Amino acid sequence: MTDQAVLQFGLAVLRAATPLAFCALGVLLAERAGVLNIAVEGMMLCGSLAAVLTAVLTQNAWLGVVAAVVVGAVTGLVLGALVVLLPADQVVSGIAFNITAQGLTSFIYKITVIRGVQLIGPATLISLAGPAARGNFLASISPLTYVALVLTCLAWVFLFRTGPGLLWRSLGESARASHASGMNVRRARMAVLVLSGVLCALGGASLTLAWVRSFTDNITMGRGFIALAAVYFGRWNPLLAVLSCLLFGAGEALAFRAQALGSGINPFYYLMLPYVLTLLAVGLMGRAVGPKEAGKPYLGG
Amino acid sequence: MRRVLSIILVLVLASGILVAGCRRPAADEGQLKMALVLNGPISDGGWNANAYAGLKLAEETYGFEIAYSESVQQSDYETAFTDYANQGYDLIIANGFEFTDAVMTVAENFPEVMFGIINGGAIAENVAILGFDNVEAGYLAGAFAGLMTETGYVGFVGGQEVPSITDAQAGMEMGLAATNPEAELISVMAGSWDDVAKGKEIALSMITASNVDVIFPFASAVNTGVIQGAKEKQAYVIGEPNDQLALAPGTIIGSVLQSTPDLILLAAGKVVDGTFEGEVISGNLANGVQNMGTYGDEVPEDVRTRMSEIMEQIKSGEISLR
Secondary structure (H helix, E strand, C coil): CCHHHHHHHHHHHHHHHHHHHHHHHHHHHHHHCCCCCCCHHHHHHHHHHHHHHHHHHHCCHHHHHHHHHHHHHHHHHHHHHHHHHCCCCHHHHHHHHHHHHHHHHHHHHHHHHHCCCCCCCCHHHCCCCCCCCCCCCHHHCCHHHHHHHHHHHHHHHHHHHCHHHHHHHHHHHCHHHHHHCCCCHHHHHHHHHHHHHHHHHHHHHHHHHHCCCCCCCCCCCCHHHHHHHHHHHCCCCHHHHHHHHHHHHHHHHHHHHHHHHCCCCCHHHHHHHHHHHHHHHHHHHCCCCCCCCCCCCCCCC | CHHHHHHHHHHHHHHHHHHHHCCCCCCCCCCCEEEEECCCCCCCCCHHHHHHHHHHHHHHHHCCEEEEECCCCHHHHHHHHHHHHHCCCCEEEECCHHHHHHHHHHHHHCCCCEEEEECCCCCECCEEEEEECHHHHHHHHHHHHHHHCCCCEEEEEECCCCHHHHHHHHHHHHHHHHHCCCCEEEEEECCCCCCHHHHHHHHHHHHHHHCCCEEEEECCCHHHHHHHHHHHCCCEEEECCCCCHHHCECCEEEEEEECHHHHHHHHHHHHHHCCCCCCEEEECCCCCCEEECCCCCCCCHHHHHHHHHHHHHHHHCCCCCC
């Protein structure tokens, strides 16, 4: 491979990994506070539509990001109302949320198509220096990718090196103990879910603003669930989780490039590559133990 | 109050069933009747909408009396076909491979009724398969790409490794060899029919890693992503199955047309002539179901002439694709 090919490969990995990284962070922070966020796929879908729709209507990509943040916060509130305030079963609510989100986004998309709105997002978020940037690797990366990487480091420092981070993790280990130490568990978990919704929606925004620049029905195609898996592979550690997102992205980029080289091997084997790579990584990592009370509703006062 | 409301509601819903159950009065004896059974809505803007357009075309062209059942559930497939057969419909079109079993079961009991399954999986005395000649479609794309490529590398994107796709791929290989023997075909399967992001990624990797400059995507909604990626890297795309030039002028340089309405019309015509039989009715250049769409401004005159020649040769049988 030439330098140019290596560089393009690197960009492909980052493109594929950025949406996953945002979502993985969203899921991870929620689980660390004791809430399973199965709704990640639906939140991502809502964010991806809100982002591209706003960006197209206002012709400003960053307003698209803002819209994704707002919509993400709302999705977090909705899920929170279900699984924290009621509290309903977290898995069932998450699945119901995903189905609703898919129907709703497809419906809104259909209306925009009927109204003749062309959903081709502005190119400003594709790379720092616009699509014309060639050769300069750092400038060819989307600003959203940098945001994701910075947030990953911040999340790690916050969770493992600060006092509030310790309290956050205690919510996921024992909500009763957190309550006993004076924390309002419900309010804290609501806040956590809002943040989680924002991150997942940002994942969707990076898909439709920094990668494909358009929307179609169910455009996320299960990427939210891959992010969910990345959290487990990354043992609830932000750095490792995002690393497994990168690994998955590398597998996907490699699969298409290896096929293009044409070695006569059945393409199904190449398409398996990202999943096999991720499975191998899990195997090598060994046993992982997650937050003890993730998925358990808090019924106390 | 609540009880009254619920009774009214039930009555309203029940009357809906009555209305839905009403059939149009039988037409005059002798008028040909044609029905279409679909498992999705005719308003989907794609697969089912195309089949419905074919039904309307048959009505306009041959004066068929038409009827259709949309969004039919799998458990109701056989009922739907039996209903139409009992009402004396002459031709019943099933829109998709998944109807094959139900049609085969019903067709046995109604030997005088003709059935056509689009992309069907089996034929019988009164059951025909309606399909496209994908080898020919691929050949056209390959020949065109061979004439337009400057780098000598041409790309094919398939959805999954299934017969319709490998046929098109093989055809493209032949077409490319015919117009540009030195050129190389790079084939990639997306493993999906609707993941736009994968389509874009494949286009970008073909262009940057393999120096491809003309791509023929044959993968349904994945095509959208391929077109986007090609546009960003200034490569050419050959569209399908509709005339897609207006979608991305400057990127799309022409389209290979596969017209489902014309394919259905072809089958309807055979019923009118009395030549409909259990066979594979294959839409191709010769019967006007397949064609080349509008060329982009980038396509020089000699390439257009060459393409017309090739199409004539295929029609006359001078170029054999079998």
